[in-house]
Amino acid sequence: MHSSVHATENLLFLTLLQLIVMVLAARLGNNLARRFGQPGAVGEIVAGLMLGPSLFGHFMPEASLFLFGAKASTPITIISQIGLVLLMFQIGMDFEFGHLSQRRNRHGSLGITVASISVPFALGFALGQLSAPVFAPHVDSIAYSLFCGVGLAITAVPILGRILKEYELTRTEIGVVAISAAALNDVVGWILLAGISAYAAAKFSLDAMALQIGGILLLAAFAWFGLRRAIHWLLAKYPVLGGEVPPNLMTLVIAITFSMAICTYQLGIFAIFGGFLAGLLFHHDHAFVEAWRRQVGRFVLVFFLPVFFTYTGLRTNILGLTTMADWGWALAFLGAAVFGKILPVFAAAKLARFSTGESAVLGALMNTRALMELIVLNIGYDLGLLPQNVFTMLVIMAVVTTIMTGPLLRLLLPRAGYAVPQGVEA
Template identity: 60%
Template structure:
């Protein structure tokens, strides 16, 4: 018994040390990124990568092992996933989807979602087929190409939400259209990922995919016609007063979010989308949303998100590319960027948005960030993405995210939008 107590204390000590380093590094790089005119999330992403084998593990491998071990500890893994689920709830709850009542915005979100999935998917499939014998010998070319296409189609919903918040776009039509299109984009991407994973494991069947889609549809119907009215009754029974959420209501909301996360996990589109769906259910209750942001939101961003970034960084090695891979990296970057920005721009223009607004939407949908890194780690675990291609796609994810800040600072003033102080520098 004593030995078990000491083991628990040792684990707690190790996790606390890791949390101090993660939170401190993320906050420091957040400040640096903002002073350089980048979204703070970019600095936090870089901090996570720096704590992994890309920097700390390369410069001081013994120190890295002593601090973080050879792989992320289960406690850190669980904390990161809980944090991401809560962030998705916050993102869903903070957006004013009433803008989608406009036919133009509904049309725009639908067209942009389709363009942001289909064109990068096609480009990735083509690039995958071309590079399979060169970059991925010995790997099934069909699975490799499918995964390559899926990787290029992803848009990073959580980071996109943070960028929109930082640039003051959360309640603007262009922001709402972007986050709506990104949500559809990512659901499609996760469904494709689940199908490719099943195919890689020789478990794919058309019936299984149809059942999955039916399950997703059923969950959406239940959320709209059962859970939303139930949430409204709870908010009425336990009203938010003085900017504080009643503890019973907060407990109920946490149970709702985590329950929805279980449902989406079982449906094969990952737990974090349950959090986003929970946010959509609650977004109309503005008093609750404001109180949640004040009581919980800051803690989620400062504590949970750095853990998630570091968890991913510990599994990512950006030093794996050799000189011979750099030309292919340039091709991957070109295809990934052009296959997102150009079709989204065209779809937005078709929906009636101005050239400047269309360019903003293209820049936003090009953001991939760490959602991409999650997908890539799954592909590597499945054995369908070799290490060199994995690294190229990681670089692509980081570059497309870093691009967002400069592009938005250049384009947003042309739409008449005033960039908030602290971002415009």
């Protein structure tokens, strides 16, 4: 009994120590990034990567092993995933989807989704086929190439949401179109990911895929026609008073959000999308949104998100590329990722009758990949489909495409008729 208590206390001690380091490092990264004109989220991503084997683990291996162990501990893994679910809830509730009632915006979102997936997926698949003999001679070349395709096709909803908030675009037409297209992009991406994983495990079946898609549609219908009415009743029964969310309402909101996360997890599109779906059901009540953001939202951003960034950083080593040929391939993946996103999205936005400036902004926004991308890459790496060098190249691509977003927005927003908020000016 005594040894069990001692083990629990020891785990608690290490977890608390890890959390202190993660939260402080992320805040420092956030402040430094803002000083250099980057969105704070980018600084938090870089801080998370620096705590991993790319910097801290490389130069201070013994200290890193003591603090973080050989891999992220179970408590840190769980805390990071809970944080993502809560962040996605906030992103879902923070958008004015009424803009999608306009035909141009609705068609724009669909067109941008198709463009932002199909072209980079095709380019990634082609690069996979070309690089397979060099990097993955012992891996199924089709499965490897498909993973490269998904790696280039994904757009990061959570970080895109953070960037849109920081640039005050959440309730603008281009902000809503971008997050809607990114959400659709990610759902399609996760379904592709599930299909590719099943194919790699030789378990692929059209029946299973049809069942998954049917389940997603059923959940969406239940949320819209059933749960939405129940939430209207809840918000009327427990109204926000004095800018405070009543405890009973907060309890039920958390229960609903986590229940939706369980549903989407069971459907194979990951728990975080349940959080996003739950947030959509609350977005119409502006008093609730403001109160929740003030009471809960800030804590989620300051505490939970750094844990997620560091969790991913612990699994990522960006010091793995050693030859010029490796860096040549890394540049090829980066170039395909950037031009394969920005140019097709620009064209799709123009077809939807957005201005040239707005189309360019949408292209820059959809190029944001961030750590959603790293989740995909870690899955490919764990399945043995992405070799270490290619994993590293795609991690670099994910970070660079995210870092590009801030400078591109500062350049393009004024040309599209939008002011750059004072806090994120260079």
